[in-house]
Amino acid sequence: MIVKALAENTSISENYESEHGLSLYIETRKHKVLFDMGKTDMFIRNARKMNVNISDVDVAVISHGHYDHGGGLKYFLENNNTAKIYVNNKAFESHFSKRPNGIADIGLDIGIKENDRIVFVGDYICIDDELELFSNVSGKELFSLSNKSLLMKKCGELTEDDFAHEQNLIINENGKSFLFAGCAHNGIVNIIERFETLKGKQADVIIGGFHLFNPSTNQTEDPELIKAIGEKLKISGSQYYTCHCTGLTAFEQLKEVLGNKIGYLATGMVVEL
Numbered sequence: 001m002i003v004k005a006l007a008e009n010t011s012i013s014e015n016y017e018s019e020h021g022l023s024l025y026i027e028t029r030k031h032k033v034l035f036d037m038g039k040t041d042m043f044i045r046n047a048r049k050m051n052v053n054i055s056d057v058d059v060a061v062i063s064h065g066h067y068d069h070g071g072g073l074k075y076f077l078e079n080n081n082t083a084k085i086y087v088n089n090k091a092f093e094s095h096f097s098k099r100p101n102g103i104a105d106i107g108l109d110i111g112i113k114e115n116d117r118i119v120f121v122g123d124y125i126c127i128d129d130e131l132e133l134f135s136n137v138s139g140k141e142l143f144s145l146s147n148k149s150l151l152m153k154k155c156g157e158l159t160e161d162d163f164a165h166e167q168n169l170i171i172n173e174n175g176k177s178f179l180f181a182g183c184a185h186n187g188i189v190n191i192i193e194r195f196e197t198l199k200g201k202q203a204d205v206i207i208g209g210f211h212l213f214n215p216s217t218n219q220t221e222d223p224e225l226i227k228a229i230g231e232k233l234k235i236s237g238s239q240y241y242t243c244h245c246t247g248l249t250a251f252e253q254l255k256e257v258l259g260n261k262i263g264y265l266a267t268g269m270v271v272e273l
Contacts, residue, residue: 001026001027001028001029001171001173001178001272001273002026002027002270002271002272002273003024003025003026003027003207003241003265003270003271003272003273004024004025004026004027004047004050004052004269004270004271005023005024005243005265005266005267005268005269005270006023006024006025006038006043006046006047006050006052006267007019007021007022007023007036007037007038007039007042007043007046007072007267008021008022008023008243008244008265008266008267009021009243009244010248010264010266010267011266011267011268012266012267012268012269013268015049015268016046016049016267016268017042017045017046017267018042018266018267019038019039019040019042019068020039020068020215020244021036021038021039021040021042021043021068021069021071021072021244022036022038022063022068022069022182022183022208022209022243022244023035023036023037023038023043023069023072024036024180024207024265025047025050025052025057026171026180028130028171028173029130029173029174030128030130031058031059031130031131032056032057032058032059033057033058033059033060033061033131033169033171034054034057034059034060034061034076034083035060035061035063035169035180035182036061036062036063036069036070036182037060037062037069037070037071037072037073037075037076038068038069038071038072039067039068039071039072040071040072040075041072041075042072043072043075044072044075044076044079046267046268049268050268050270054076054079054080055079055080055081055082057076057080057083058082058083059083059084059086059127059131060076060080060083060084060085060086061085061086061087061133061167061169062085062086062087062088062091062108063166063167063168063169063180063181063182063183063208064088064091064163064165064166064167064182064183064185065088065090065091065092065093065095065107065108065165066095066106066107066108066183067106067107067108067109068106068244069182069183070087070091070108070109071108071109073085073108073109073112074109074112077112077115077117083117084117084118084119085115085117085118085119086119086121086125086127086133086167087118087119087120087121088120088121088122088135088164088165088166088167089120089121089122090164090165091108091165092107092108092110092113093107093152093153093165094107094152094153095107095108095150095151095152095161095165096150096151096152096153096158097149097150097151097216098149098150098151098216099216100216100217103151103158106150121133121135121167122135123135123136124136124198129172130171130172130173131169131170131171131172132169132170132172132198133167133168133169133170134167134168134170134194134195134198135164135165135166135167135168136164136194137163137166137168137186137187137190137191137193137194138190138194139186139187139189139190139193139194140187140190141187141189141190141193141232142187142189142190142225142228142229142232143187143190144185144187144210144211144212144221144225145221145222145225146211146212146213146214146217146219146221147160147161147163147185147211148160149214149216149217150185161185163185163186166182166183166185166186168180168181168182168191168194168195168208170195170198170199170203176204176205176273177195177199177201177203177204178203178204178205178206178207178273179191179192179195179203179205179206179207179208179238180206180207180208181206181207181208181209181210182208182209183208183209183211183244183245184208184209184210184211184245185211188206188208188210188211188229188233189229189232189233192206192233192236192238202236202237202238203236203238204238204239205238205239205240205241205273206233206236206238206239206240206241207240207241207242207243207265208241208242208243208244209242209243209244209245209246210229210242210245210246210250210254211245211246212225212226212229212245212246212247212250213245213246213247213249213250215245220247220249220250221250223253226250226253226254227253227256227257229254230253230254230256230257230258231257233254233257233258233261233262234257234258234261238261239261239262240254240258240261240262240263241262241263241264241265241271242254242262242263242264242265243264243265243266248264251264
């Protein structure tokens with residue numbers, strides 16, 4: 001398996017653009033997968049530089065209903081004519097963020113919702129023997145306080161987001177299981193627990209943002225919370241690659257606990273697994 005970071009908050013060099021968003025290209029034995037699409041069309045420009053042809057992608061996934069993961073959807077549709085896009089059935093609902101200057105709309109473009117290439121997913125779907133998607137993460141252990149600034153509309157009123165629209169990707173290849181999380185708003189510890197319940201084993205590799213940095217306030221989560229998460233992750237024995245909403249400060253704190261069991265995935269990086 002090859003993973004190429006097409007969009008992330010940082011980049012490995014000035015040759016690659018970066019933005020607050022995430023897009024990963026994943027090449028498996030059977031599939032060419034696009035996991036999230038960043039905030040703009042930037043992922044397409046970086047893809048060209050990384051020898052990735054977006055038109056060749058045969059499966060696309062949007063992890064949740066925030067524009068920094070699905071804002072590039074319209075550009076993907078313009079550059080790919082065949083792939084199905086798997087989206088949670090709540091992802092196109094209204095989502096907002098509390099900002100210092102007010103409330104900002106951070107949802108997906110509702111105008112794209114009716115596109116016939118979009119496949120709406122419930123709590124779980126097995127796409128084939130290689131790809132699975134799951135949501136329905138109920139645990140609240142070691143939950144990020146940054147989530148409190150994220151809102152949804154329910155019965156016409158703004159309330160704290162419950163992140164029921166967030167889904168995670170499992171890839172099964174060569175007897176190994178790989179878990180991809182977009183932002184882990186539901187808590188990476190809880191997502192891992194749900195994965196282990198579904199699969200009956202630990203993931204070999206876990207990749208994604210852990211939502212330990214709040215871009216609205218420019219604040220990192222409490223070091224004690226980050227350390228506690230690191231200790232939990234260490235128990236699993238999995239290899240981790242984090243990025244995006246984890247934040248560089250939190251990553252360094254996690255690395256103090258996990259050592260070489262965790263790496264950072266920046267735009268332009270290629271990882272062979």
